Amino acid sequence: MKMRNPPVNSLSLEFLTELLISLEKLESDKAFHAIILTSDCPGIFSAGLDLMEMCGRDPTHYAEYWKAVQELWLRFYLSHLVVISAINGVNAAGGCLLALSCDYRVLADNPKYAMGLNETLLGIIAPFWFKDTLVNTVGHRTAERALQLGLLFPPAEALQVGMVDKVVPEDQVLSAARSELAQWLAIPGHARQLTKSLMRKPTADRLLKERDADIQNFVRFISRDAIQKALRVYLEKLKQKKT
Numbered sequence: 001m002k003m004r005n006p007p008v009n010s011l012s013l014e015f016l017t018e019l020l021i022s023l024e025k026l027e028s029d030k031a032f033h034a035i036i037l038t039s040d041c042p043g044i045f046s047a048g049l050d051l052m053e054m055c056g057r058d059p060t061h062y063a064e065y066w067k068a069v070q071e072l073w074l075r076f077y078l079s080h081l082v083v084i085s086a087i088n089g090v091n092a093a094g095g096c097l098l099a100l101s102c103d104y105r106v107l108a109d110n111p112k113y114a115m116g117l118n119e120t121l122l123g124i125i126a127p128f129w130f131k132d133t134l135v136n137t138v139g140h141r142t143a144e145r146a147l148q149l150g151l152l153f154p155p156a157e158a159l160q161v162g163m164v165d166k167v168v169p170e171d172q173v174l175s176a177a178r179s180e181l182a183q184w185l186a187i188p189g190h191a192r193q194l195t196k197s198l199m200r201k202p203t204a205d206r207l208l209k210e211r212d213a214d215i216q217n218f219v220r221f222i223s224r225d226a227i228q229k230a231l232r233v234y235l236e237k238l239k240q241k242k243t
């Protein structure tokens with residue numbers, strides 16, 4: 001699955017919906033057993049959630065958007081397919097969440113390709129299920145520091161803290177993901193799927209039990225004047241970079 005939403009693969013409502021539909025199609029076709037998730041945007045895996053969806057819109061839109069973000073995470077996190085990410089670019093916040101939801105992560109060795117949950121740098125916070133997904137991957141202490149500081153880890157550090165499983169030269173990222181896949185596909189499917197569910201269901205259940213409350217919390221939080229201002233300032237900084 002090659003993500004293509006130029007220029008930065010930001011996860012707009014339309015793009016989230018496309019990803020969701022693609023994933024559902026693959027999951028319902030018995031011929032498919034695995035997905036390699038990668039990017040078609042040079043140097044960028046994903047810039048995360050689309051800030052334009054969270055800025056200057058109305059509460060109904062925020063609720064619809066957040067429901068789609070929840071849906072995509074639940075679908076990826078609990079997918080019965082083997083999902084491996086071949087991370088071939090910088091990967092922030094919501095994009096990093098997608099990669100963390102995979103079963104295995106290969107990252108291209110380029111110091112520009114940092115990844116992490118950098119929400120605090122925007123003046124916002126990672127929701128509890130983003131946090132839980134990170135904790136499940138790197139452990140509590142590393143996650144606490146990474147989340148508070150909004151750290152984006154370059155490849156060597158991402159590997160060292162366990163945010164990714166392998167770092168390879170940039171031209172080998174897809175072949176390394178394919179080689180890894182062979183090991184996962186050699187395991188009897190039902191046993192691997194049940195084990196994945198055993199490991200992940202408690203984390204997913206937390207959100208499933210509180211979905212509506214989580215949407216309401218998001219809408220209240222994102223609608224605050226101070227948060228809207230912080231997002232506008234961040235977007236402005238991104239644009240000023242060019243001048």
Ligand SMILES: CCCCCCCC/C=C\C/C=C/C(=O)SCCNC(=O)CCNC(=O)[C@H](O)C(C)(C)COP(=O)(O)OP(=O)(O)OC[C@H]1O[C@@H](n2cnc3c(N)ncnc32)[C@H](O)[C@@H]1OP(=O)(O)O
Pocket residue numbers: 007008010044046047048049050051052090092093094095118119122124125126127217218221222235238239241242
């Ligand atoms: C009480 C508790 C309640 C809980 C509430 C929880 C609330 C939590 C809410 C949300 C969680 C948020 C998750 C996220 O994912 S937020 C997004 C975080 N992403 C980032 O910080 C990355 C930002 N982007 C960049 O750093 C760079 O763009 C880059 C490194 C990815 C690429 O750099 P470069 O190649 O130089 O491109 P440009 O910066 O020039 O960007 C091109 C173009 O794209 C626009 N853009 C970039 N990122 C985004 C984005 N995430 N959304 C929308 N648009 C984006 C950028 O502004 C440029 O636009 P242009 O000037 O018009 O061309």
